[in-house]
Amino acid sequence: MTTFFxxxxxxxxxxxxxxxxxxxxxxxxxxxxxxxxxxGHAEVGHATDALQLLGVRPLAAGAxxxxxxxxxxxxxxxxxxxxxxxxxxxxxxxxxxxxxxMRTLLRLEDxxxxxxxxxxxxxxxxxxxxxxxxQGVGKVLLTLQNxxxxxxxxxxxxxxxxxxxxxxxxxxDVVGPDTVxxxxxxxxxxIFDVTH
Numbered sequence: 099m100t101t102f103f104x105x106x107x108x109x110x111x112x113x114x115x116x117x118x119x120x121x122x123x124x125x126x127x128x129x130x131x132x133x134x135x136x137x138g139h140a141e142v143g144h145a146t147d148a149l150q151l152l153g154v155r156p157l158a159a160g161a162x163x164x165x166x167x168x169x170x171x172x173x174x175x176x177x178x179x180x181x182x183x184x185x186x187x188x189x190x191x192x193x194x195x196x197x198x199x200m201r202t203l204l205r206l207e208d209x210x211x212x213x214x215x216x217x218x219x220x221x222x223x224x225x226x227x228x229x230x231x232x233q234g235v236g237k238v239l240l241t242l243q244n245x246x247x248x249x250x251x252x253x254x255x256x257x258x259x260x261x262x263x264x265x266x267x268x269x270x271d272v273v274g275p276d277t278v279x280x281x282x283x284x285x286x287x288x289i290f291d292v293t294h
Contacts, residue, residue, distance in 0.1 A: 099178050100169060103185060107165025113158035155200060156193040164189030217242050217249065217269045217278055228253055228261040228280060238267060238280060250277040257281065 168185025176184065220240050228236030228251045238251040252273060253261060261267060267280040 099181065100172055103165045103168035103172065103181070105165070106161045106185075107169065110158045110160070110162030110165060113154065114162065117155065117158070153197065153200065156197040159196040160189040160193030163192035212243055212245070212247060214242075214249070214272050214275065214278070218272060220269050221283065222249075222251070222267050222269055222278075222280060224251070224261050224263055224265045224267055224280075227263050228267075230257050230259045230261070231255060232257075235277070236261065238269075238278065240269065250274075251280045252277060254279060254281065 164185040167188030168181045171181035171184040172178070217240060220242065222238040222240035224236060224238050225248075226237035228234075228238070230253050232252045232255050235250045235252055237248055239246055239248055241247075251267070253259075254270075261280065261282060266283040268283050269278045270281050271279040273279050
């Protein structure tokens with residue numbers, strides 16, 4: 099039985115070390131441990147609401163601690179069935195702890211990718227004149243996802259006037275991967291429709 103516990107500990111340790119080494123070289127190494135779980139802002143599925151005891155990392159940690167605790171129990175001269183119980187308890191506790199830690203990390207992780215679509219409706223400031231009637235491109239600064247960003251800006255076809263540097267505008271549409279359509283900020287009490 100000693101060999102069984104040592105083998106479990108060795109397998110668990112090898113898997114954890116392999117994932118650590120692969121991660122250091124930028125290789126996935128089991129990045130997606132459970133269906134429905136994707137790192138980043140896009141999706142953290144319902145699977146993370148329950149402990150993910152079937153992921154690679156929790157299972158490897160469970161095997162490692164099962165083997166260590168079982169071996170220690172045998173070394174303390176407990177009978178085989180008791181050593182199995184001690185090992186199973188330690189393994190489940192380790193797997194549950196790793197799964198809970200991973201769930202917490204998933205909630206904290208953010209890939210930081212700017213989503214230009216989120217700019218619609220936001221105020222901006224012109225820092226390079228925006229020609230009227232969509233006759234050219236200017237530039238605006240705005241705060242998006244807690245960052246100050248710069249986008250190229252155009253006006254609508256029906257807007258005959260240029261928007262000067264320093265003017266306050268509102269983003270009304272996205273017309274390209276780095277270009278927004280802007281309009282002068284409405285005066286107090288004026289209702290402005292940013293939906294097209």
